[in-house]
Amino acid sequence: MGEVLKKAGYNIEYVQADYIAQFAGLESGDLHVAMEMWETTGKDAMNASLKTGKTVDLGETGMDAKEEWWYPLYMKERCPGLPDWKALNKCAKAFSTPETAPKGRYLGGPVTWGGYDDERVEALGLDFEVVHAGTDAALFAELQSAYDRKAPILLWIYAPHWAVAKFKGExxxxxxYTDACYSDPKWGINKDMAYDCGKPFGWIKKVGWKGxxxxxxxxxxxxxxxxxxxxxxxAMIVKIDLDGKKLDAVVDEWMNNNKSRWQAWIK
Incomplete structure (x- = not known):
């Protein structure tokens, strides 16, 4: 979108910001727009920010978010009850590593992503230890390594992303998920704790500084x-992350192939 705005004559600066902490910058006006806020992980933070009156909901991107625990299909042979979550405790040993045994190992995203995985493990009584990847790149590098060796792995995968196209899994x-699962401990199978459900699926929105x-x-x-x-x-993520194309080249290709589309956005 930044390159589209440049075509309309705007000066654009790209800034890296923490996923949740960026709302402080959006509320103060130090940051102006965040192009991807996922309902799956950012809804609560976004709603809290909108209530301040300092940010504005700029609508859905058109993409649908899915984030959930994921395993390669070869692990289903070792845990035939999958994809039902109830099979996990029976197969915890199959997902264990020397650092977590006898508990299974779940590789979550960076801590800054949120996601309530530690709470989910406790609420559902899962015999698993949550280990957080340091970065997005580290998360998928570990998946690649495990997949090549057919080693045990259970991790956080999200879509849209190239991983769901490259690796066979579920x-x-x-x-x-319902909103009550996260807010009302009496909801669900555990009457004493919230988060006894999967992650939410849903929209990916844009949010901006109201000013x-x-x-x-x-x-x-x-x-x-x-x-x-x-x-x-x-398709663009595959070109960059798997085919090794430069980000600028992929963006230019999309811009050239979709001129009438983005020109309509800036009319």
Missing amino acids: WVEFPT GEKKWPGAYKAIRNFKIDNDEMS
Whole structure:
């Protein structure tokens, strides 16, 4: 979207920011727009920020988010009750490593992603230890290594992403998420604890500093118009992460192939 806005004459600076902590920057106006806020992990933080009146919901991106515990298909041979989550405790040893044995090992995303995996393990009584990857790259590097060796692995996978296209596997099927699962301990199978369900699936939204609506109305209108789907995004991610193409080259290719589309966003 930044390159589209450049075509409309705006000066754009790309800033790396912590996924949840970025809301402080958006509320103060130090940051202006975040293009991907996932319902699966960022809904609570986004809603809290919107309630301050300092940020604005800029609408859905068109992509659908899915994040959940995932395992390679070869692990199903060692734990035939999958994808039902109830099979996990019976197969904890199959997912264990020397550092977690006799408990199974679950590789979560970086701590900054949130996700409530530690709470989920406790609420569902899972005989697993949560280990957090230091970075996104480390998460998928470990998946690649384990997959090549057919080693035990259970980890957090999200889509859209190239991993679901490259590796054969399945998501664990937990009790279906509802808002009450996270807010009401009496909901679900554990009447004393919340988070006794899977992760939420849903939208990926754009959110911005409210002051930007008045300062750059045309840009905010264009950002609201921005839409892209999972297949398009996944295809670009594959080109960058798997095919080794440069980010700028992939963006330029998309821009050249979709001129009428993005030009309509900035009219």
